[in-house]
Structure formats: C-alpha cells, structure tokens
Amino acid sequence: MAWCGLDFGTSNSTLGLADGNAARLAPLEGDEVTLPSALFFDAETDEPVFGREAIAAYVEGNEGRLMRSLKSALGSELIEEETRLQGRKIRFEEAIGLLLGRMKLKGEAAAGTRLDSVVQGRPVHFVDDDESADRDAEDMLADILRQTGFRQVSFQYEPIAAALHYESTLAGEELAVIADIGGGTSDFSVVRLDPSRAGRGDRADDILATDGVRVGGTDIDRLASLASIMPELGYGHVVRDDGLKSPVGLYHDFATWATINFLYTPSVLTSVGDMKRAARDPIPFERMETALVQRLGHWLALRSEAAKIQLSEVKDTRIDLGRIEPGLGVWLDRGQLGRAIDRSIERVGDTLSRCVAMAGTRPERIDSLVLTGGSALLPMVRDALARRLPDARLVDADHFGAIGLGLALEARRRYG
Ligand SMILES: Nc1ncnc2c1ncn2[C@@H]1O[C@H](COP(=O)(O)OP(=O)(O)OP(=O)(O)O)[C@@H](O)[C@H]1O
Ligand SMILES: [Mg+2]
Numbered sequence: 001m002a003w004c005g006l007d008f009g010t011s012n013s014t015l016g017l018a019d020g021n022a023a024r025l026a027p028l029e030g031d032e033v034t035l036p037s038a039l040f041f042d043a044e045t046d047e048p049v050f051g052r053e054a055i056a057a058y059v060e061g062n063e064g065r066l067m068r069s070l071k072s073a074l075g076s077e078l079i080e081e082e083t084r085l086q087g088r089k090i091r092f093e094e095a096i097g098l099l100l101g102r103m104k105l106k107g108e109a110a111a112g113t114r115l116d117s118v119v120q121g122r123p124v125h126f127v128d129d130d131e132s133a134d135r136d137a138e139d140m141l142a143d144i145l146r147q148t149g150f151r152q153v154s155f156q157y158e159p160i161a162a163a164l165h166y167e168s169t170l171a172g173e174e175l176a177v178i179a180d181i182g183g184g185t186s187d188f189s190v191v192r193l194d195p196s197r198a199g200r201g202d203r204a205d206d207i208l209a210t211d212g213v214r215v216g217g218t219d220i221d222r223l224a225s226l227a228s229i230m231p232e233l234g235y236g237h238v239v240r241d242d243g244l245k246s247p248v249g250l251y252h253d254f255a256t257w258a259t260i261n262f263l264y265t266p267s268v269l270t271s272v273g274d275m276k277r278a279a280r281d282p283i284p285f286e287r288m289e290t291a292l293v294q295r296l297g298h299w300l301a302l303r304s305e306a307a308k309i310q311l312s313e314v315k316d317t318r319i320d321l322g323r324i325e326p327g328l329g330v331w332l333d334r335g336q337l338g339r340a341i342d343r344s345i346e347r348v349g350d351t352l353s354r355c356v357a358m359a360g361t362r363p364e365r366i367d368s369l370v371l372t373g374g375s376a377l378l379p380m381v382r383d384a385l386a387r388r389l390p391d392a393r394l395v396d397a398d399h400f401g402a403i404g405l406g407l408a409l410e411a412r413r414r415y416g
Helices: 051-059 092-111 130-146 158-167 217-228 246-252 255-265 265-279 283-293 297-310 334-358 379-388 402-415
Strands: 003-005 012-019 023-024 037-040 048-050 064-068 081-086 088-089 115-122 154-157 176-182 188-191 207-213 315-318 328-333 368-372 392-398
Touching: 003 092, 003 158, 012 092, 012 368, 012 402, 037 092, 048 051, 048 092, 051 064, 051 115, 051 297, 064 081, 064 255, 064 297, 081 255, 088 092, 092 115, 092 130, 115 130, 115 207, 115 402, 130 154, 130 217, 154 402, 158 176, 158 188, 158 207, 158 246, 158 368, 176 334, 176 379, 188 315, 188 334, 207 334, 217 246, 217 297, 217 328, 246 255, 246 334, 255 297, 283 297, 283 328, 283 334, 283 392, 297 315, 328 334, 334 379, 368 379
Parallel strands: 003 115, 115 154, 176 368, 368 392
Antiparallel strands: 003 012, 012 023, 037 048, 037 064, 081 088, 176 188, 188 207, 315 328
C-alpha cells in the first residue's frame, strides 16, 4: 500500500507519487502526466471518457455532453445541478468521483500497488468570503475521495505544495512568494524556504501567510469571450424599442465553462427566438440559436481559451467561428484582452500584496517570486505580479507539475 498527492485542478489534474527521496508524476493519459479535468458522456454508449479524449470526442461532434471546470462547482449552488444526458441525469459530484476514481486507477498502475492514503491539494479559498461554503466544499471533496476508495484523506494548500517542491530544488535559504495562478483560483503563500529544514515535521513557523482569490484562467476565457465572441451572438445588442439590451446573464453563463450545459433547454431557445424577432438586427440571435441547438458552447469556450493562449505568443489573433456561420470570425488583440481582464488581474495583484502584508514583511524583503499554474504564463498576469514585487527574482516553477509533486512529498512526510 502506498500514498499519493492529488492535484485536482479546475482545468488540469495530476497525481504525484513519492518513493525514496524523489517525487514523480504518474502518467494519466497515455504518456501524459496531466489530465485535463474533463469528462464526455457519449450518448450512445453512456460511458464516460476523460481528459484529452473527452475534449476530442466533443469537438468531433459526437452526440453527448462535455463537462469541464467541475471543481468550480464545489462550494457553489451548481453542485446540486444536474446535467441531462439521454436517459438520466448526472450531478457534478458524481462526475468528480468518476474523474478522481480514474486518476486513482492510473496512479495505482504506475505505483504497482494500491493507493490508500492521499494528500489532496486545495485552493486557499474554494469560495471567497464564505467560510461555511468553503468548509462544505472541502468536506464534499473528502467524501468523494473516500468513496473512490481512499482510506486516509488530508488536505494541503496548493501554493504550499508548490513551495515544498520548489524548496527541494534549492541550495540555500530564501524568503519566497509562491504564486499559483490556475484555471479557477489564484493562490499565494509567503514562505521561508530552507532545504535543510525540509525533513522537519511541522513547518507552520515557516509559512508566514497564505491567501487566495477565486479568479483564474477560466475567468479570463469568459472575459475574452464577452469582449470578442459573444457580441457576434447578440451580447450587448438592443432587443426592444425602448433601448433594452439582451440579458447579460445569458451570455455570461454561455461564456462560463461550468454553466454552459444548463442553457441547453427549450425555454432558453424560446427567449432567444423572441429576441431575434424583436431586434433590429436578427442575425446575431440567429447565430445564438445555432450555437444552442448545435451545442457549441464548449466549442466557443475552447476557441476563446485557445485565443488567450495564443496571445501569450502573438499580438493579435483571429478566432474562427465557422461552425456557427461559414466565414464568420473575430479578431482579438492583446490590448483588448488586457482591457477586458484588467480589473480581475488587479484583484489578483491586490491579493498578493495583502498576503505579503499579512506575513508581516515588506515587498522589498522578498527574495523570489515563484510562478506556477498555467495562467502565470500569460504576460499580463506576470507583469501585474512582478510589479507588486519589483525587487524579487522571478522564477518559473514547473507550471503544471509543481503542485502534484509537492503534494506527493507532503504525502510521504505525513503517511510514510
Ligand atoms: N500559455 C498559456 N498562456 C495563458 N494561459 C495558459 C497557458 N497555458 C495554459 N493556460 C491556462 O492555464 C489554466 C490552467 O492552469 P492550471 O492547470 O494551473 O489550472 P488548474 O490547476 O487546473 O486550476 P486551479 O488550480 O485553479 O484549480 C487554463 O485556464 C489555461 O487556459
Ligand atoms: Mg492548480
């Protein structure tokens, strides 16, 4: 029997194993050590497929339902919602259990033994400013893990896990801020790192502060979509003579990974049809009808996410919307994206500054700013964080693996 660290992420998940002094990530999909946190339920077979395979099945147009951003439902009212499949309904809780169960099996295959103890990573806040919802989220995740067969379940903050892994690569002492900018949340910890203290049991004295905010890459995808794609589908258009505009909530939900499936109902289609008839320009609403009928919500979100990622490399990019209407496309450039996400990124920066203040230190005392999480690859995010700590050395940790590896080190310490 063995132990593992599990990083169940909003967008990507990993499972870390520790043996001897080294930690490694288990292959979860072919040779890949990351598994996109996605499931696709095929309407014909009613069997779930996972990860890249799930996204591919959906993009190829198979009949069925894609579920992504499952973690965002923890601690929110979404957790009670059901996604309708052919003959039955599936709740987020069940979908999370299937995904984590799949990871456990893959981890056991890699470890060559049963895994019965887990350190599960968690954001500093699943939910902002609501301690009871936050506790509910952790309790539910613990229950799901027990149902998948883990006997011992404990938690560690994701940025602390990343800190423990980063520490294992250091030669000397430093005061670091770990910034984990993921798909759903941005989390920080201010830690005193020293490899010679790594083996010690309780490191509470070295963890000076942790803080986090529920802003991440999936929010950036939504804001990018609202700034570029959704206006082509009627967002912001006038639908009545008195100047009333199309409902913001509809487009907000259609651009949000976790809520897309709930819009595939007859009543939503009817209300879009009403707007089409009332609007001066019916064409955008015709496109919205097409997107709903053909269930293109996740496809649009994937286009938005891909454009965002491209803007890490290039200055502008064309988002092809040809599945909605032949030849349709929109341009998005870095300036537009920057304006759309500016306020959200400021909130992330404010959280970093608050965390440093909570640690009882000053920004100029911080030696290094260690970046992990996929969204820390976005230049605007990096710049915004670096501005808060102008004297710190900028270090890129393993953006997709550091947390799973750190959780595995912690699992060995706790259970080994
Ligand atoms: N090159 C890139 N530029 C910008 N964003 C990127 C890049 N690569 C990945 N991302 C974004 O990073 C996010 C996923 O990061 P990560 O895997 O760290 O999140 P997660 O661990 O699943 O989420 P969380 O920790 O918040 O639960 C996604 O929103 C993805 O679009
Ligand atoms: Mg993460």
